[in-house]
Amino acid sequence: MEKEYFAHSSAVIDEGCKIGKGSKIWHFTHIMKDCVIGEDCNLGQNVVVSPQVTLGRNVKVQNNVSIYTGVICEDDVFLGPSMVFTNVINPRSHILRRDQYMQTLVKHGASIGANATIVCGNTIGEFAFIGAGTVITKDVPPYALIVGNPGRQIGWISEYGHRLEFDEKGFAVCPESNEKYQYNNGKVINLGK
Numbered sequence: 060m061e062k063e064y065f066a067h068s069s070a071v072i073d074e075g076c077k078i079g080k081g082s083k084i085w086h087f088t089h090i091m092k093d094c095v096i097g098e099d100c101n102l103g104q105n106v107v108v109s110p111q112v113t114l115g116r117n118v119k120v121q122n123n124v125s126i127y128t129g130v131i132c133e134d135d136v137f138l139g140p141s142m143v144f145t146n147v148i149n150p151r152s153h154i155l156r157r158d159q160y161m162q163t164l165v166k167h168g169a170s171i172g173a174n175a176t177i178v179c180g181n182t183i184g185e186f187a188f189i190g191a192g193t194v195i196t197k198d199v200p201p202y203a204l205i206v207g208n209p210g211r212q213i214g215w216i217s218e219y220g221h222r223l224e225f226d227e228k229g230f231a232v233c234p235e236s237n238e239k240y241q242y243n244n245g246k247v248i249n250l251g252k
Contacts, residue, residue: 064096079116097134109146121173129160129179136165139173139191146179166201168218188216202240202247215240215247223247 063080066072071089079098084090088106097116102108107125115134120126124138127146132138146160161180165171169183172191183189184201194208204214204222215223217233217240225231229242239250 103140115167127160127179130163130165132165133167133169135168137170138165139171139175141173142171142175142177144177144179148179169199170220186216186218188220200246202249215242218249 064078064082064084066084067086069086070084072084073090073092075092076090076094076096078096079100081098082096082100084102086104088102088104090096090108091110093111094108095113097114097118099116100114100118102120103122105123106120109126109128111128112126113131115132115136117134118132118136120138121140123141125144127144129146130144144163147156148161150156163177163179164182166183166185168186171177171189172193174191175189175193175195177195181195181198183195183199184203186201187199187203187205189195189199189210190206192208193206193210195205196209199205202215203212204216205212217223217236217238219233219235221233221235223231223233223240225242231240232238233240237252239252241248241250
């Protein structure tokens with residue numbers, strides 16, 4: 060049976076992986092055993108996906124990204140070039156801690172910029188935007204715009220990736236999609252058009 064995804068001849072895909080229809084796996088990428096890669100994903104050059112990682116549908120992984128065991132990316136996640144995940148909070152070369160891998164969850168539609176570092180055990184909320192070079196050390200709320208080291212929230216962002224400017228009543232409109240957002244009690248929700 061012919062596979063329904065593309066893998067470059069230099070890519071290595073271990074047994075036991077499930078790769079969705081329409082996905083593309085590029086040069087020198089290694090998909091390790093028991094991974095689940097959703098439909099229409101794109102994994103760039105020199106990507107490593109460790110055992111038992113799950114990527115949802117339409118996940119874009121740019122060049123030089125390592126996705127370690129314990130990471131789950133939901134649908135429509137963007138992982139920028141050379142960003143980094145971790146999976147052990149206190150690694151030591153001389154101590155095996157494979158039974159202590161922590162889960163990191165990247166929720167639907169979130170984007171992580173180039174060279175960002177995501178410390179394990181945290182959740183990045185829906186449509187959050189993590190700026191280039193940012194270090195994430197705690198959970199990130201949905202729609203939050205986070206920058207710096209350590210990461211700090213500097214605003215809110217729309218599903219189309221635009222800064223949201225809320226009026227005195229707590230409403231904002233995305234300039235590209237015209238979707239309306241509401242800020243209330245420290246949370247942002249998309250009200251649609």
